[in-house]
Amino acid sequence: MSAKFHQPYQPLLLRILHALIGLFTIGAIITAFWTYDVFDGRWGTISLPKFTEIEGIHGTFGVWTLLIFPLFAIYAFHRGQRRLIQPDSFKNLTKFGEPMWWYSLHRLVNTLSILAVTFAVCSGKMMDEKWLPQGELNHSWYYAHLISWLILVICLALHVLMSIKVGSVPLILSMINLRFRSKDSPGLWQENFYSWRSNFNMVIVKQWLSSLSLLKVIEIFVFIAIISALVASVIKEIS
Structure with a gap:
């Protein structure tokens, strides 16, 4: 008889x-290593094919990561904050x-994974795409x-590895499950966004800032870094 696993529900x-x-x-x-x-x-080196266009492909993946990452970070630091570091984490x-x-x-x-993505997209956006083709390999931002x-x-x-250890197969499968509950229906996303926007004001921001925790400090750092990367990207496009 096949074993049955209780699969946790993950928001759509x-x-x-x-x-x-x-x-x-x-x-x-993958494309970063190929570029290197x-x-x-x-x-x-493992002598991959000399596909010089790979740097542009890597840059495209970087741009899409930068565009999606702010949305993921907002969700992670708020709706998904229980999955991140907690006040008692170091004690535990x-x-x-x-x-x-x-x-x-x-x-x-x-x-740490969120911080790693932040570091990667920011350092990438501070680079000039002409450095590597011109053999300029000693720039600080490249290192x-x-x-x-x-x-x-x-x-x-x-x-x-930690996802497998903590949640095993059910946790992994829950992240690729296509089913969703009625409250998670995409048809409700616009309504939920308008509701959130109408309730958002500076009083809420001040209350949020009044009791800073390590996670809030990390969130502030991440979004300052993301904004810096976006600004750097726009400046490079204009110049």
Whole structure:
């Protein structure tokens, strides 16, 4: 008799944003290594085909990641904040091997993954697309982008491993399940957005800022970095 797994429910919007950011990020990671292999290769190479257009493809994945990431970050820091670092996370990390230790580690990895994507898109947008084709490999932002690639690969691997450890097969399947509840219907998204916008005011912002937590500080940092990357992107397009 086949085993039955209780599959947790994941909000539809989370599944869509998670799938998009995952797809574009993985595409950026793969094309980033190919770009390095073609134009650099100082720390090792696997001799991939000399496809010089790969840098443009990598840039396209980077742009789409930057466009989707703010929406994903907003969801993650608010509707999905229980999946991120909590006030008692570091305390729970001292309880090695216990279930709460694994859950806290999972939340920490999720938070670090968001920071890793932030670092990657920001450092990428600070680069000039002419550097690598012209053999200019010693720019600080290029080194930062290389480091961000390594950090992102590690965080992605840890994110997958921790998801398997904490939620096993049911958690993985819940992220690709196509079914959704009536309250998650896309037909309600516009109404929910208008309701949120009508209730949003500076009083709410002041109340939110009145009690800063580590997660709120991280959120502020992430959005300042995202805005900086978007501004840098616009400036490069204009100039």
